[in-house]
Amino acid sequence: MARSPQKSSAPASGNAVTADLVAVLVAVTDGAPKIMTIAGGSALPSGPFEFTHRSLQTALRAWVEAQTGHPLGYVEQLYTFADRGRSGDAKSPHSVSISYLGLTREDKVGEGFEAHWSGWYDYFPWEDHRAGAPGFIARSIAPKLKAWAKAASSPTLQRERWQRCAITFGLDDRDWNEELVLQRYELLWEASLIPEANHSRGREAPVVPGKPMTADHRRILATGIARLRAKIKYRPVVFELMPAEFTLLQLQRSVEALAGRLVHKQNFRRLIEQQELVEETGAMAADTVGRPAKLFRFRHAVLAERAVAGTKLPLSRT
Amino acid sequence: MARSPQKSSAPASGNAVTADLVAVLVAVTDGAPKIMTIAGGSALPSGPFEFTHRSLQTALRAWVEAQTGHPLGYVEQLYTFADRGRSGDAKSPHSVSISYLGLTREDKVGEGFEAHWSGWYDYFPWEDHRAGAPGFIARSIAPKLKAWAKAASSPTLQRERWQRCAITFGLDDRDWNEELVLQRYELLWEASLIPEANHSRGREAPVVPGKPMTADHRRILATGIARLRAKIKYRPVVFELMPAEFTLLQLQRSVEALAGRLVHKQNFRRLIEQQELVEETGAMAADTVGRPAKLFRFRHAVLAERAVAGTKLPLSRT
DNA sequence: CCATCTTATGCTCATGGAGAGTATAAATGG
DNA sequence: CCATTTATACTCTCCATGAGCATAAGATGG
Incomplete structure (x- = not known):
């Protein structure tokens, strides 16, 4: 950002970026929450924003309706990220990704499109506590988190790390808080238990169940789920x-x-x-x-x- | 958005935009909520996002700290808008504005900067109900809204309009809901009671008290106030x-x-x-x-x- | 010193919503 | 008829919340 504040009426040159839209499109069928995915379920639908549309929401709606043949009901902006080129190369093109949460009813996906619906618990199996806490949390995730906590440099840091684990995952007899979807994902990421987190290093890391996604799409999905879980309580x-x-x-x-x-x-x-x-x-x-x-x-x-x-x-x- | 969904790994050319950051920076001094403004209080601080920073938040923090000499405490993204050029001209440069809410303590603004703190109720006088509902709501705003409601085309629409007015402004013995800041602003906008809404037409409209701002900055401020009013209740x-x-x-x-x-x-x-x-x-x-x-x-x-x-x-x- | 004003702080009361459980009704398939 | 499944109606208890009363501890002006 410029050192001297000014009205943004004169966009500086050399600051060009591309704007992408990413959608977390949710439907529920027979008690199974679904999200629309592409690329065999490994990515959220996304594409460049075209300025033929009046607004970001309009663009998103138009695109989704073309895809599903159904009007998109509730739409809400989620978050905007800045990506500095895929390879971290300062010369590669920059982009801004604007993510949206959309609610609709599952329906046939238009012919010729590669999109389809995937269950969202495929990506976050630890988030489904309808039949009680999944066994693998206590069996697999908790021990790995404990190891990660122990790996901290000082006893104080170790305690803090574990406290954070216990809070976000409802361990040590704490209550499960279903809204902490993003916090859980980020914790697992920090603990290197998420495949996306292993930056193309060759080494295998102990990972947790759950289907990965391209780039930061699973994080975006986590944001969407968290938002929706919060929203249904007061809207x-x-x-x-x-x-x-x-x-x-x-x-x-x-x-x-x-x-x-x-x-x-x-x-x-x-x-x-x-x-x-x-x-x-x-x-x-x-x-x-x-x-x-x-x-x-x-x-x-x-x-x-x-x-x-x-x-x-x-x-x-x- | 593209008709055919695809991973956003190949940004399309010809889609370049500029990214601006806009900040709603809040402090409270002696029971007066303040926001940081520039240009004599007519705009929120903003500027182009420079990709020398790792993330949007980092950019915002760095900039604010340079401005105020104080670390920025809580920071939260508000909303992202797409503007299609100032004049509506399709050829003018497009921009994406990413707005943030930041909390800090009021302090001296660095020398040589044009920024200073303004009371936020200067821009939204109808939002201060600490001494009861401001008299001009009943005296001035309510009648104007009633006239606007009456101007609807059908009796049903007239009733719906008025119901909306009554809900958002707590009229007809309804409770005042302090969180509906944005809804109130947008209602006044629709009713042409906001100077910014009169698109450079020459005609004078009956307007409501409150200092206007450049472009959509007052709307962004409303978003920030609403978010903060909601947030203090659970965080x-x-x-x-x-x-x-x-x-x-x-x-x-x-x-x-x-x-x-x-x-x-x-x-x-x-x-x-x-x-x-x-x-x-x-x-x-x-x-x-x-x-x-x-x-x-x-x-x-x-x-x-x-x-x-x-x-x-x-x-x-x- | 006393009366009074101002703010701080402790406590009680009533109401309503939320979590939980019991009981009964209405269908189906043996 | 009975077991099973789901629907629907109440009841009970606990606690958070809105509200108000009462008292404490300082200053100030007579």
Whole structure:
């Protein structure tokens, strides 16, 4: 940045960069959260921003709709990174990557495109605590983190490192905090447990389960998941991922899929109903096991009615 | 964005833009929230991003420290905009503006720089509700908004417009929501009550009090204020704005200054203390009216101890 | 010294939301 | 009929939060 501040009305020459958009596109199908990927699931969809569009969001929407044939519901900017050329070479072209979170419903991907939907827990298996904490956290991740903590230079640093591990991964009887997705990824990265972190060095590092991605795409995905997990607690965004009509259990399963943890059923219903987020359609769910459930639809009116308070999660501690 | 998705490993030529950084730099002095401005208070500090820095944040920090001679505490990215040339001319250079929120303590600005601190309520007088809702909201803003609502084409639209006004400005006995800073600004913009909104047309529009800024800088500031008002409720970021030692009342005044509304004193103390965010220094405040207060300092340890829950605001409804 | 003002600090009370559990209803397949 | 599965209705307890009362500790002016 210039030493002397000034209005940015005269862009300095020699400062040219390229702007890329990267999208974390989320859908939920049958209790499985999906993200749109390309290149065989090894990258998030991305491409250069073209200034034929009025704004970044417009560009993203247009592109996604061309891809999926479906309008993109909720869109939110995630983060902007500056990359200084792939090889670290100061002469290589610089780029700015602007990432977005988008919510939609899974659907056929347009013909001739290489995009498809992948389960997001393929990339972050340690994030799914719906059936309790995955065994490999205690069996595999925790010991490796402990080794990493022990490798610090002083006893104080060792303690601090381990405390950080325990907090982010809910170890030592701490509670699991589902929102710390990015912190967990970054911790694993620092501990060299993420393949992307081994900068083309030849040596093999002990790595953790989970599919890697190109460049920093998995970090971007982590950012998106974290944002979404936080958001569903105070904004009714889950409905963007639901079909027009749904049962309360389906809604619950979607929330649980995103949060990666279970919710107390009765309290979940109480919350949804007392906030008047949904209304009955009058119909009942067909093709069901057990007692048939009422069908509901989202009351779009709530978006206008109030500065919407949200859908906090009635978590269960079991 | 390209129709065919691909890894962004080959930036397309002809897509060059310039990247600018814009900073919302906040400090609080004697219960007055300030922002750093340039050009006589008509613009936020900004400048081109230079790729000599490793990252955007590094660039921002370096620049701010050169400006103020003080390290920048908390830094957070706000939003990235794409501007298509000043005049709307498709041939003019495109730029991407990346805005940041930074917290620091007010201090002397380095010699020879045109930057200085301005009170943020100079730009958003309607946001300060510490002495109750400002009279001109009911006297001046509300009627103008009502007129704007009435100008909608259908009765339904008129009602929706007014409902939106009432929600964002807390009219019709609704509660004031201090976080809706951006929504309020955008509403006033749509209603042509913001000077920046009158696109160099000659006609005078009825405008609302508050100092305007260059380009979209006031919108960026609104984004920053909104983000900060939300953040202080769940992250202990206020302490970045406090001196090393402070009384609980000083802390409370700072929170109130940011939130633009009053807080219940006893409950505020209860909250701060039970969360163990501070510790006594042992000393007492000097130069005081009334009973002397204990001095406290921030317990930096809490940042490590937990996935910090925050400093919710014990609002008073009076 | 006393009255009064100002701020600090301790404590109680009522309300409501959240976590948790119990109980009953309505469907299906043996 | 019974076991199983899901839906739905209540109840209970705990605790955070908004609110207010009461007292303490300093200064100041008569």
